Amino acid sequence: xxxxxxxxxxxxxxxxxxxxxxxxxxxxxxxxxxxxxxxxxxxxxxxxxxxxxxxxxxxxxxxxxxxxxxxxxxxxxxxxxxxxxxxxxxxxxxxxxxxxxxxxxxxxxxxxxxxxxxxxxxxxxxxxxxxxxxxxxxxxxxxxxxxxxxxx
Amino acid sequence: xxxxxxxxxxxxxxxxxxxxxxxxxxxxxxxxxxxxxxxxxxxxxxxxxxxxxxxxxxxxxxxxxxxxxxxxxxxxxxxxxxxxxxxxxxxxxxxxxxxxxxxxxxxxxxxxxxxxxxxxxxxxxxxxxxxxxxxxxxxxxxxxxxxxxxxxxxxxxxxxxxxxxxxxxxxxxxxxxxxxxxxxxxxxxxxxxxxxxxxxxxxxxxxxxxxxxxxxxxxxxxxxxxxxxxxxxxxxxxxxxxxxxxxxxxxxxxxxxxxxxxxxxxxxxxxxxxxxxxxxxxxxxxxxxxxxxxxxxxxxxxxxxxxxxxxxxxxxxxxxxxxxxxxxxxxxxxxxxxxxxxxxxxxxxxxxxxxxxxxxxxxx
Numbered sequence: 001x002x003x004x005x006x007x008x009x010x011x012x013x014x015x016x017x018x019x020x021x022x023x024x025x026x027x028x029x030x031x032x033x034x035x036x037x038x039x040x041x042x043x044x045x046x047x048x049x050x051x052x053x054x055x056x057x058x059x060x061x062x063x064x065x066x067x068x069x070x071x072x073x074x075x076x077x078x079x080x081x082x083x084x085x086x087x088x089x090x091x092x093x094x095x096x097x098x099x100x101x102x103x104x105x106x107x108x109x110x111x112x113x114x115x116x117x118x119x120x121x122x123x124x125x126x127x128x129x130x131x132x133x134x135x136x137x138x139x140x141x142x143x144x145x146x147x148x149x150x151x152x
Numbered sequence: 153x154x155x156x157x158x159x160x161x162x163x164x165x166x167x168x169x170x171x172x173x174x175x176x177x178x179x180x181x182x183x184x185x186x187x188x189x190x191x192x193x194x195x196x197x198x199x200x201x202x203x204x205x206x207x208x209x210x211x212x213x214x215x216x217x218x219x220x221x222x223x224x225x226x227x228x229x230x231x232x233x234x235x236x237x238x239x240x241x242x243x244x245x246x247x248x249x250x251x252x253x254x255x256x257x258x259x260x261x262x263x264x265x266x267x268x269x270x271x272x273x274x275x276x277x278x279x280x281x282x283x284x285x286x287x288x289x290x291x292x293x294x295x296x297x298x299x300x301x302x303x304x305x306x307x308x309x310x311x312x313x314x315x316x317x318x319x320x321x322x323x324x325x326x327x328x329x330x331x332x333x334x335x336x337x338x339x340x341x342x343x344x345x346x347x348x349x350x351x352x353x354x355x356x357x358x359x360x361x362x363x364x365x366x367x368x369x370x371x372x373x374x375x376x377x378x379x380x381x382x383x384x385x386x387x388x389x390x391x392x393x394x395x396x397x398x399x400x401x402x403x404x405x406x407x408x409x410x411x412x413x414x415x416x417x418x419x420x421x422x423x424x425x426x427x428x429x430x431x432x433x434x435x436x437x438x439x440x441x442x443x444x445x446x447x448x449x450x451x452x453x454x455x456x457x458x459x460x461x462x463x464x465x466x467x468x469x470x471x472x473x474x475x476x477x478x479x480x481x482x483x484x485x486x487x488x489x490x491x492x493x494x495x496x497x498x499x500x501x502x503x504x505x506x507x508x509x510x511x512x513x514x515x516x
Contacts, residue, residue, distance in 0.1 A: 023474060024450060027461040034457075039353060045455045048345040048382075055377045056251065140254070 064139050071128040078121025083110050153183040154211040155502065158229070160222040162189035162200035165365070165392055167301065167419045168219050168241050171280070173199060174302035175215070178495045183212075190225050203228060210234050213275075213506045217241060219416075221262030226269060235275035235505045239299070239498075240284045242416030242437070243267070248337035252371040267291055276505040278498070280417045283438035297501050301417040302494040305426055312400035316390075320404030323386070325357025326467035329405035329429070331398070331420035332412065333364040334372045334389075341375050342411035346459035348382045354464050358386065360409075363401055365392035402427045407466040407475075410434070411459065413452075418442050422489055425482030430466040430475050432459065446485035447478060 034040055041047075057065060088099035103110070157172050157179075172187050179185035187200045203225060214234050216225075219241040229236060243264055249257035268291060277293040279285030280301040288296045320327050328347070332338045340362055347360045366372035366389075379387045390397065408424035413436040421442050424431050431447030433439045434454070443449055448462045465474045 023448060023465065024454070024458075024462075027448075027450075027458050027465065028454065030461050031457045034353070040349075040457065044349065045345070045457055048348065048456060051381065052341050052345070052374070052378050055374050055381070 064135060067135060068132060071132055075121075075125040075128060078118070078125055081114055081118050081121060083107070083114055086110070153506070154185065155179050155183070155213045155215060155506075156186050156188060156206065156211055157215040157217065158188045158203065158206070158225060159200075159217045160189065160220050160225060161191040161193070162187060162196045163191075163193045164195045165395075165398075167303075167417070168217050169196065169200070170304050170307075170419070171239075171241075171302050172215075172217055174304050174495060175498055178499060182499075190222050213237055213502060215239060215502070216270075218263065218267060219243060221259045221264070221266050223262065223266065226266040229270060230273060235507075236270070236273050237502055237505050238267075238270065238274045238277045238288075238293075240267075240277065240279045240288050240416070241301075242280075242284045242287065242414070244335075244337050244414050248335075248414065249368070252336050252374075253368050256368065264291075276501050278501055281438040281441050283441055284416050297497075299497045299501060300489060300492050300494040301419055301422075302498075303419045303422045303489075305423065307395045308399045308402060308423065308427065310396050310399050312403050313394065313396040314400075316393075316397045316400035317404055319388070320359075320361070320401065323357070323359040325355055325359065326406035326463075327359040327361060327404060328407055328409045328463055328467075329361045329363065329401050329424075330409050330411075331363045331401075331423070332410060333368075334362060334366040334375055335368050336371050337412065337414040338364075339411040339413055341378055342456060342459070343409060344375065344378050344382065344384065344387065345456035346409075346411070346463065347387065348384060349457050349460040350463050351384065351386065354460055355467065358463075358467070359388065360384070360386065361388045361390055361401055361405065363390040363393045363398065402429065405429060407432060407463065409459075409463060409466075410439075412436060412439065415439055415442075421447070422486060425486040426490075428479050428483060430478035431482060432462045432466050434459075442489075444485055444488075446481040448474075 031040075083103075086103065088096050088103055090096045090099055157176060159168055159172055162169050162172075169187075169189075176185050176187050188203045188206045189196075189200045190203045192200045192202055206228065210233050212234065213236070214229070214232060215237040216229060217239045220243060243260055246257040246260035249260060267288075271292055274293065277285075277288050277296045278299045279288055279296060280299065282298050285296040285298045330340065330343055332340075334340050343360065343362070347358070351358055376389065379389075390401070393401065402423065407430045408420060409432045410418065410420065411434055412418065413434065415437045417438050418433075421431050421433065421439070425446060431443060432450070433443060433447055434450045435452060440449055448466060450458055450462060466478060467475065469475045
């Protein structure tokens with residue numbers, strides 16, 4: 001008989017004190033001291049976290065995330081289309097008055113053009129969403145296929 | 153008295169399966185008892201039978217061990233008439249798996265839903281820790297009892313594998329052991345970060361052994377990748393190890409470390425305390441309860457640097473050392489847990505479920 005049984009049969013020493021009561025606080029203090037002494041590079045733990053995050057999201061998922069961000073930016077730009085964002089300021093004397101007058105004159109045409117562009121942006125946003133879903137589904141299928149492959 | 157047990161998956165070196173096998177041996181001293189499983193690993197074909205082979209005739213009671221969802225099993229249970237004893241090993245929160253494995257995350261969600269479906273069918277509900285029992289109460293179960301996990305320590309009473317023993321003996325410094333599957337909630341990625349700090353700044357000759365099956369391929373790949381990119385040559389991914397290799401690892405290691413954020417009990421902690429290894433863990437789920445002050449328990453906010461410092465403290469032996477005090481405290485705690493008599497407590501609860509009481513002993 002060996003292993004656990006042999007070890008279980010040994011007398012158990014009585015400790016003088018409970019060791020863990022203040023230990024965790026001491027461990028934290030030691031880490032703070034090492035940081036203060038410059039033994040650890042700045043941002044050591046944060047960089048380790050970030051490193052694993054990058055590994056976790058690397059590859060197709062990483063590209064999926066970049067696609068998602070790019071499409072969201074395009075959609076946001078589409079939603080921001082407005083005649084009010086066409087400025088009428090001018091560096092020339094009386095220029096702003098002229099710009100505002102022209103804006104009033106062609107307001108109907110500008111609004112009409114904007115409406116068509118907004119419709120196009122909405123349709124494009126819908127296409128983006130469909131594209132993103134299809135791509136996410138493909139990523140999922142690729143992941144599943146990879147899971148079925150041997151690890152090595 | 154005939155009592156059968158049911159698990160979702162019967163697998164070697166699995167805490168739920170081990171627990172059920174210990175209970176089966178005790179049940180067989182009282183009458184016929186078999187272990188049935190929806191999925192049976194080839195290595196356990198002699199110990200567990202397929203769920204489809206469960207006899208249709210009613211028996212005195214059925215014991216179901218819950219740890220994940222499996223609708224087929226739940227449907228079988230709903231169509232049976234015997235008293236049902238639920239042993240809850242806990243179901244990992246699916247959020248841990250969402251970024252890595254949508255299928256497993258779905259099964260975990262399903263598991264919690266199935267628990268609710270079974271609630272009115274359960275005669276006795278038991279948690280293997282107070283943490284688990286509290287969760288069952290939260291799900292609406294009444295009169296939930298606590299029966300600790302039966303940890304079959306005898307499996308370590310084998311000749312240690314010489315290859316594994318030699319490998320640990322050849323290490324140039326302390327060797328830290330982690331026993332548990334490489335799964336997202338067990339956070340081996342956190343362990344690697346702590347080990348990187350330990351090895352780079354505190355104890356250059358140290359080693360880390362991760363012993364456990366890799367059943368979440370995408371997460372396991374990321375963990376391997378992290379070890380490779382951090383250039384940690386002294387990390388040994390030992391995989392699903394035999395009892396003799398595990399015995400060698402427990403004998404040759406300096407301390408048991410776990411960064412796990414979800415455990416219903418954590419059998420390796422008990423194994424480590426029993427064989428005299430100090431334990432470093434984090435305050436999550438049932439770990440504070442299982443350790444009960446007999447190890448270093450770090451808070452959730454403590455990062456890898458504090459964990460590395462704890463590893464160093466647990467490795468330094470000598471008169472009055474933290475390590476020696478932790479070993480002594482761990483062995484006392486292991487004795488307390490052994491004295492809790494999980495098997496006897498379970499049999500008492502079972503007798504209550506089938507209403508046999510003392511009469512059951514006379515009849516068997």
